[in-house]
Amino acid sequence: MTPLPQFYQFQTAPQIIAGTGSLGQLGERLQALAPVRSALIVSQPSMFRQGFIDQTQRQLEQRGISSMVIRDVMPEPTAQHIRELCDRVRGSGIDLIVGLGGGSALDVAKLISVLLTNEQDVEEMLGVDRVREPGIPTVLIPSTAGTGSEVTPNAIVTLPEQELKIGVVSRHLLPRLVVLDPLLTRELPQNHTAATGMDAFTHAIESYISTKANPISDMFALESIRLISRNILQAYRDGSDMAARERMLLGSMYGGMALTGSGTAAVHALAYPLGGKFNIPHGVANSMLLPHVMNFNKPVIGERLQDVAEAMGLEGELRNADGVIRQIEQWTRELAIPQDLRSFGISGEDVPALAQAAMKVTRLMQNNPRTMTAEDAEAIYRRLLA
Ligand SMILES: NC(=O)c1ccc[n+]([C@@H]2O[C@H](COP(=O)([O-])OP(=O)(O)OC[C@H]3O[C@@H](n4cnc5c(N)ncnc54)[C@H](O)[C@@H]3O)[C@@H](O)[C@H]2O)c1
Ligand SMILES: [Fe+2]
Known part of the structure; x- marks a missing residue:
């Protein structure tokens, strides 16, 4: 334990x-x-x-x-x-x-x-x-x-x-x-349902793996993960499904409560320059980065991601860190969230400045369970330029 x-x-x-x-x-x-x-x-x-x-x-x-x-x-x-x-x-x-x-x-x-x-x-x-x-x-x-x-x-x-x-x-x-x-x-358009839902999910998962995670934030984080995992696709496909919408709203609030007790980490730190310089909506930036940052963190949070996999309801050989990452990637495809920074006018030349800006977000970077250097940050942005 x-x-x-x-x-x-x-x-x-x-x-x-x-x-x-x-x-x-x-x-x-x-x-x-x-x-x-x-x-x-x-x-x-x-x-x-x-x-x-x-x-x-x-x-x-x-x-x-x-x-x-x-x-x-x-x-x-x-x-x-x-x-x-x-x-x-x-x-x-x-x-x-x-x-x-x-x-x-x-x-x-x-x-x-x-x-x-x-x-x-x-x-x-x-x-x-x-x-x-x-x-x-x-x-x-x-x-x-x-x-x-x-x-x-x-x-x-x-x-x-x-x-x-x-x-x-x-x-x-x-x-x-x-x-x-x-x-x-109810009338929130599909693209916003997708991006804001993934923002909420990012709050929950980052709070759960943050260096400041604690029993209170964990409780809200896991319940948020549970609710969002079971309802995000349904709320996206049928926005008038009030049962799914209500559970998404609760999941989002619990995600906020989790981050209040604990804090978000490198996903949010890397997302801020994408919003600040290139106007990428906050939820879109987070969902693009999430699987790559989780992959980077995986060596030090395997056990925690196992809990996340359970909360997400993943079964069998998917009930582990890799299963979580694969599920997030699949969601972003089904939710039609862009996966390429080039579609926002970003090129390889922009990467060093983006990484430098992200390193300045020390309030969040210090919550990340694995220390991230500017080189690591650059490598993550470059994965989104494939
Ligand atoms: N304070 C926090 O704890 C916290 C946490 C995460 C993000 N944020 C910040 O919140 C902002 C993003 O907020 P957001 O993702 O909720 O989006 P938003 O408030 O920027 O709204 C996005 C768009 O959706 C429209 N919209 C909102 N609700 C709608 C509805 N029900 N029906 C139709 N259209 C609707 C808005 O008019 C807007 O055009 C960013 O600045 C982000 O950095 C704050
Ligand atoms: Fe956020």
Whole structure:
């Protein structure tokens, strides 16, 4: 048995309401939360088109809460974009922020919350525990399954000039309430279902093999792996299958809880420059890298990958590390996730700079169970240029 770490900790959202149609409970739950007069809804165009912003505003109105709406959060938000959105609402007396959408909307909601109460620029908040004061209370309602951002103290910022993405990590980013309603994910297009589902799976597996893995994060990681393995293909093939959508949303939340207790590792570190410089969506970058990084890590995590294989329900000669890697490769083919960096305009000449940028993501690289050098990172990127 692997020895336990001496100390470990876990922290997440204090209240979660879940189930099909649970968005309809928001107004009622808010009343018990805190007196609110004026809310800000931070969201994306897809949520507006599907009527979820209206539905949220109506519930607020019924409780006498006025609301402002930001409905144009960009995917993979940059520091400049976050600053501009925040400036739009500064001084308007908001006492609650509702993040409604994919990880990009939730991360921006979390950041606006603390930007409005701190005299700090978003770039001063990058890193761990840099946010000085608590923010305006937030409610987070995910529409992808997903980032798990609704239960993590993290928000990811894209920095195009540094060609990188960096996290803000602070307990002040945790919400007061999470609403987990699979109806919000019903119209999520196939390509996003695939990429965001693989992001969630990556959170779970990386948390389980991280050097910071512990009994609490392990429990969430294995349950996340179990749920996602059994539902990702079904949610992709038939997006209206609410049972599969609900299990994906739970799997994604558990993945977020796992990474909160433990942390992601080299897959995420190598993915950040692909997002920061070449705009490859986060979930796509992760799924491309995942089998190759697991192959690199395999010599030191064979036993752990055996547990993963069991949680994935792999049978017979597939119930081992190689079986896990083969299954991930098969999923990425069935989910039509690109496997070649060239399709994103990347060539061999870009590889050394990508590897250098990934090595700078020390917060995540140090969680990787096998030390990765810049040469190792280059070799992994080159495998995706075959
Ligand atoms: N905070 C964290 O813990 C954490 C963890 C992982 C990733 N992230 C970050 O989250 C961001 C990615 O979030 P994401 O993968 O959820 O995607 P996203 O929020 O960027 O959304 C992707 C696209 O899907 C659309 N969309 C979202 N939900 C939809 C729905 N239900 N129906 C139709 N369209 C919908 C959005 O409008 C957008 O165009 C990245 O910036 C990533 O780095 C954060
Ligand atoms: Fe992620």
